[in-house]
Amino acid sequence: MIHIYLQLAGLFASLSLLSIGGGNAVLPEMHLQAVRGHHWMTNSQFADIFSISQTAPGPSILIVTLVGYGAGLTVGGVPGAIIGGVIATVAMIVPAASLMYVVTLFWQKAQKAKWRVAVEKGFAPLTVGLIMATSLVMSRAADHDWRAYLLTAICTAIFVFTKTNPLIVVGAAGVIGYFGVV
Amino acid sequence: MSEVEAEPQRPSLVDLAWTFNHIALASFGGGLSAWSREVLVLEKEWMGEAEFLSAMTMCRILPGANQVNMAVFAGSKMRGLPGALAAVFGLCLLPVVLIMVMGFFYFRFKEVPAVKGVLHGASAAAVALTLAMVIQTGRKCLTGLVPVLLFLAAFVLNGLARWPLPLVLLLVAPLSLIWAWPRERSA
Numbered sequence: 001m002i003h004i005y006l007q008l009a010g011l012f013a014s015l016s017l018l019s020i021g022g023g024n025a026v027l028p029e030m031h032l033q034a035v036r037g038h039h040w041m042t043n044s045q046f047a048d049i050f051s052i053s054q055t056a057p058g059p060s061i062l063i064v065t066l067v068g069y070g071a072g073l074t075v076g077g078v079p080g081a082i083i084g085g086v087i088a089t090v091a092m093i094v095p096a097a098s099l100m101y102v103v104t105l106f107w108q109k110a111q112k113a114k115w116r117v118a119v120e121k122g123f124a125p126l127t128v129g130l131i132m133a134t135s136l137v138m139s140r141a142a143d144h145d146w147r148a149y150l151l152t153a154i155c156t157a158i159f160v161f162t163k164t165n166p167l168i169v170v171g172a173a174g175v176i177g178y179f180g181v182v
Numbered sequence: 183m184s185e186v187e188a189e190p191q192r193p194s195l196v197d198l199a200w201t202f203n204h205i206a207l208a209s210f211g212g213g214l215s216a217w218s219r220e221v222l223v224l225e226k227e228w229m230g231e232a233e234f235l236s237a238m239t240m241c242r243i244l245p246g247a248n249q250v251n252m253a254v255f256a257g258s259k260m261r262g263l264p265g266a267l268a269a270v271f272g273l274c275l276l277p278v279v280l281i282m283v284m285g286f287f288y289f290r291f292k293e294v295p296a297v298k299g300v301l302h303g304a305s306a307a308a309v310a311l312t313l314a315m316v317i318q319t320g321r322k323c324l325t326g327l328v329p330v331l332l333f334l335a336a337f338v339l340n341g342l343a344r345w346p347l348p349l350v351l352l353l354v355a356p357l358s359l360i361w362a363w364p365r366e367r368s369a
Contacts, residue, residue, distance in 0.1 A: 152306045
């Protein structure tokens with residue numbers, strides 16, 4: 001049992017620092033290790049927990065929680081699964097977050113440095129382009145049809161032209177989805 | 183630190199954790215980045231627009247989930263290491279509990295209680311929130327030919343051509359920095 005927890009901690013701590021661009025970058029390796037390497041779950045289980053993790057709120061990285069849960073389940077039942085989920089999550093977060101913390105310290109100290117001025121000004125247009133790419137990829141991944149695109153267009157207009165609380169709009173769209181309109 | 187920059191009010195650790203918890207839970211259906219901006223920049227005014235956008239790209243360049251990195255950035259900006267811990271804790275605690283509940287149902291009953299329709303609708307609005315963010319932030323920073331070209335390059339390469347992010351950044355980031363590097367003899 002301890003053996004599996006050590007494997008989880010080791011695997012995700014190393015994937016953490018490799019996950020450049022976010023968790024999806026290391027998904028193939030995670031799949032390989034969890035399914036073929038350690039036999040913690042089947043291929044289709046991995047696909048299922050991936051889609052579960054995409055629908056759940058919070059950071060997209062939380063598929064690791066379910067990989068840890070599944071691995072723990074194989075040896076320790078539900079309590080073992082919960083411990084596995086926590087270990088996997090912590091192992092995935094701590095190394096990358098520590099690196100980010102160090103970078104933030106440098107950033108804070110460089111109030112007037114030229115490189116910080118250049119990064120703040122230069123990365124803004126680039127980031128807006130990447131965000132637009134994200135919204136395109138998001139609606140493709142959610143398999144949207146024309147009705148969903150129409151809903152997106154209406155909601156966008158509401159967000160841009162009014163001061164409506166976004167939570168109300170997202171909630172209303174959820175209700176529309178619940179009744180199967182989109 | 184510096185007196186030039188207006189010192190934002192320092193939130194308590196509980197406030198930090200609570201705020202990131204709020205961001206995480208509001209993002210059911212997606213749009214976590216847009217929610218971060220909505221709350222951190224517009225509602226709480228913990229950071230400016232330019233700082234938020236550049237921090238977002240730093241969060242993407244560095245390993246780790248973007249949103250966890252943003253929590254570290256905002257948390258340590260406001261309250262140092264304890265702030266970073268509080269923000270990450272707030273961001274992750276309830277989502278981890280929720281996803282384990284979903285995992286419990288999945289591994290026990292092979293299915294998760296039907297929430298698909300709701301999420302499908304919510305995701306359309308989450309995309310809208312992300313697009314609104316593009317429009318609102320774009321208005322402020324796409325103010326010339328060069329920034330518009332940088333914006334288009336990032337969108338087309340990453341969104342349409344689906345080049346991997348590191349490759350896109352390798353190409354576009356240096357150009358952005360050259361364009362934005364402060365010049366001594368600016369007109």
